[in-house]
Amino acid sequence: xxxxxxxAPYPDGWYQIALGRQVKAKDIFSVTYFGKDLxxxxxxxxxxTVMDAHCPHLGxxxxxxGKVVGDTVRCPFHGWRFNQQGVCIDIPYCDKIxxxxxxxxxxxxxxxxxxxxxxxxxxxxxxxxxxxxxxFTDPKWSSIIHLSYEVQSHVQEMAENAVDxxxxxxxxxxxxxxxxxxxxxxxxxxxxxxxxQRRMLGITNSFxxxxxxxxxxxxxxxxxxxxVTAHVIHSATPIxxxxxxxxxxxxxxxxxxxxxxxxxxxxxxxxxxRFTDGDRAVLANKIYRELPALCSEEKPITTLRxxxxxxxxxxxxxxxxxxxxx
Amino acid sequence: MLQPVxxxxxxxxxxxxxxxxxxxxxxxxxxKRPQYQTKWCGEIATVTATNYGRACCKIGQLTLxxxxxxxxxxxxxxKGVPFLQEVPAIAEFSSSEWLRPFHxxxxxxxxxxxxxxxALDMAHFSRVHEYIGDPxxxxxxxxxxxxxxxxxxxxxxxxxxxxxxxxxxYFGMGIVQAEIWAxxxxxxxxxxxxxxxxxxxxxxxxxxxxxxxFLRDVVYRLVLPHIVDREFAxxxxxxxxxxYREHPAICGKExxxxxxxxxxxxxx
Numbered sequence: 001x002x003x004x005x006x007x008a009p010y011p012d013g014w015y016q017i018a019l020g021r022q023v024k025a026k027d028i029f030s031v032t033y034f035g036k037d038l039x040x041x042x043x044x045x046x047x048x049t050v051m052d053a054h055c056p057h058l059g060x061x062x063x064x065x066g067k068v069v070g071d072t073v074r075c076p077f078h079g080w081r082f083n084q085q086g087v088c089i090d091i092p093y094c095d096k097i098x099x100x101x102x103x104x105x106x107x108x109x110x111x112x113x114x115x116x117x118x119x120x121x122x123x124x125x126x127x128x129x130x131x132x133x134x135x136f137t138d139p140k141w142s143s144i145i146h147l148s149y150e151v152q153s154h155v156q157e158m159a160e161n162a163v164d165x166x167x168x169x170x171x172x173x174x175x176x177x178x179x180x181x182x183x184x185x186x187x188x189x190x191x192x193x194x195x196x197q198r199r200m201l202g203i204t205n206s207f208x209x210x211x212x213x214x215x216x217x218x219x220x221x222x223x224x225x226x227x228v229t230a231h232v233i234h235s236a237t238p239i240x241x242x243x244x245x246x247x248x249x250x251x252x253x254x255x256x257x258x259x260x261x262x263x264x265x266x267x268x269x270x271x272x273x274r275f276t277d278g279d280r281a282v283l284a285n286k287i288y289r290e291l292p293a294l295c296s297e298e299k300p301i302t303t304l305r306x307x308x309x310x311x312x313x314x315x316x317x318x319x320x321x322x323x324x325x326x
Numbered sequence: 327m328l329q330p331v332x333x334x335x336x337x338x339x340x341x342x343x344x345x346x347x348x349x350x351x352x353x354x355x356x357x358k359r360p361q362y363q364t365k366w367c368g369e370i371a372t373v374t375a376t377n378y379g380r381a382c383c384k385i386g387q388l389t390l391x392x393x394x395x396x397x398x399x400x401x402x403x404x405k406g407v408p409f410l411q412e413v414p415a416i417a418e419f420s421s422s423e424w425l426r427p428f429h430x431x432x433x434x435x436x437x438x439x440x441x442x443x444x445a446l447d448m449a450h451f452s453r454v455h456e457y458i459g460d461p462x463x464x465x466x467x468x469x470x471x472x473x474x475x476x477x478x479x480x481x482x483x484x485x486x487x488x489x490x491x492x493x494x495x496y497f498g499m500g501i502v503q504a505e506i507w508a509x510x511x512x513x514x515x516x517x518x519x520x521x522x523x524x525x526x527x528x529x530x531x532x533x534x535x536x537x538x539x540f541l542r543d544v545v546y547r548l549v550l551p552h553i554v555d556r557e558f559a560x561x562x563x564x565x566x567x568x569x570y571r572e573h574p575a576i577c578g579k580e581x582x583x584x585x586x587x588x589x590x591x592x593x594x
Contacts, residue, residue: 054569057576058447058583061567077564079453091577093449093460100575 001242005154005288009241010034011311012120013155013188013215014130016235016247019146020113023048028073030063034119035240038106039063043071048110049084050117051103056088062103112136113144114233114249116218122314128188130214135231141251142261147269148247149276153283155216155244156308158236161279162211162219163192163300171278174198178207183300185307188215192300200227200271216311228264229253248272338437338570342524343367344593345404346471346498347411349518349530350383353397365522367403396420398518398532400501404593409471413497418514418534425543427516427532428551432558435526436565438499438519439590444561445475445494445502446582454560457481464491466582468589471498483553486510499593511546512536529558 003009015033018040023029029040030053037053039062053061055075060066065076072081072089081090086103106117111130118126135141151158161167163183168174178196185191190213197204208224219234235247252268254261294301336342350366356375363372369385376382383390383401390401391408396419402408418424444450446466451457461479476493490508497503504515516532533554535546576583 054571056571056574058443058574059569059571060564061569064563064567077454077568078447078449088575092453094577094579096578098575098577100573101577102575 001152003241005156006290007154007156007312008121009154010119010121010238011155011216011308012118012122012124012313013217013311014109014116014118014126015217015237016114016116016233016249017050017237018115019144019249020048020110020115021144023115026068028063028066028068030061033237033239033245035238037061037063038117039066039073040108040115041066041068041073043068043084045071047071047084048108048115049073049086049105050108050115051082051086051105055080056101056103112233112249114235114247116235124314128214130218131212131220133220133231135251140254141231142254142265144249144251145265145269146247146249147273148245149273149280150239151244151246151280151283152242153236153244154288155236155238156305157283157286157288158234158244158246159190159213159216159219159308160301160304161283162213162234163190163304164298165194165300166298167282168196171282172198172275174207175204177297178209180300182210183303185303188310189213190304190307200225201267203227216308228268230268246276248276336524337568338439339572340439340594342437343403343521344438344499344590345402345406345409346500346593347393347400347402347408347413348500348520349398350392350401350520351381351399353381353394353399356381366401367521368523371401373399395501396516398516400518409498409592411471411497411501413501413503416503416514416516416534418536419516419532423537424514425535425537425547427514427534428547430531430533430551430554431528432555432562433522433526433528434562434565437570438521438527439587440565440568440570441519441527441529442496442499442590443583443586445496446586447580448477448582449580450564451479454564455481455557456560458487461492463582465493466585468585471592472496473586473589483508483510484549499590510542511538511550513550 017031017033018029023040023042025042031038038050039053040048040050042048053063057080060075060077062073062075067074072083074081079092080088082103083089086105088097088101091097107126108117109130111132113136116130165178168178169176175197178194180194182193193210195208197206205225205227210222212220217236221232223230230250230252232250237245239245252264350371351373360375363370372384374382381399383392392399392401395413396416419427448460448463451461452459458480461477463477465476467474474495478489478491480489488508490506492506494504500519502517506513514534518530520528522528537543
């Protein structure tokens, strides 16, 4: 499949790569994102490290037979041990450690029950953090529910989709185009609040949705309906140039009624899956219009595109250029 | 239990089919089926039995140079004049003092060069296999398309600690002969590595055991295939998932791996 977008496939940003519970103590968790094999391991200190999967020595995959030893990881091939900075600290049969014996590690955060890494093709370092939401650890809210699926698209398309109010009635069953109450950008954050109506369980529900995008990979949503309030982390992480893994990780408010709580726990994942179903076919088959014929009500799409440009910048090259000019 | 490996992108900075002699068929198979086709170096090779117990090998209309070693037919892959291949016959395979060789085979997602490099990678024996400490390399010599390694390695076999001497000779990347002298057993091995397609190779092994005592011979004949299988089962997950580092971060004791890489360049 030919690449369809006029921008790089992996813009800088924080991306969800696993749930915290998936990376168990003393375990190595293997994933493929950004066209690379990656591993995550949790040291004895509880801290998660995410790094490239293949050993800098002779290329063995650490996730296939490797072991977590204390706060280090041991390669299954020759027993070299690497610390949480990816640096080799022990070769069992050699005293001198080669300088090149180092894994590429990624800035990593475990927040809201989710493990995210900062990915940059230009090796830019993160200049912003992921917000923490108390609801994900508060027992007054449900335990974390997670579902994920793959879609052939680009992270920027997913972000544009969230501010594209016009598609909600046709793709997601809203009664009419939702009304935007707020649209702000602030550095790497973009906030949009909109209200609308949609049928759920045969009843028309009012939806008051606040989306807080932090970069292009993570969107924190608070959805208040007549029936339920939910905090949702929508994540979009590129598996490769053409494919995204979409994660929906959420908690909802519990009430005194256990029947309602159990029912919603069963019902909501399916409802969310149905909600996103329409998007998948459109996103997989559309092309990206650099100069789209937008109507006046579609300003948020232009705002988002302007905001998104910052995630494609090579900051290192920029600062070098600034030094040269100075 | 090995998990199926998803086929990913090609992982090597060189062709999957270095030139050389590769196994195509056992002549005894041709008695049952005078003509058969097999996947070989990314092509379909047709092997046909000819008179006098010989066989020829073709890819399409192209007849390949062949030679016979014992029961095995090898064909040459690559352009130009085939390099000289003086592979000694293994007399032990037909000797009455040895048990008839048993045959093992497996398919693996790797490259023939990886298998060759593995022979000189002393440090992996104690980590991947069940060796006690790193083997002592007693001899390593390169001679045109051939290289020989002799090593002594401590290991436990059937609960007995032994320190067998192993001599391994590669004839190109496709043919390997090995001899193992242990306290309790003497083995002669023919191993062939053949690229099937871009991603996979097939490894055949014929292993003969020197006769000693009837009961002991029966036990070894029953147990040894499992031990050998287990040996490779340790290598397979590493080979199937690793990448090839052109500039690996090797330490001082691992220079022989780079010598093997330089030796291998002649086949590309």
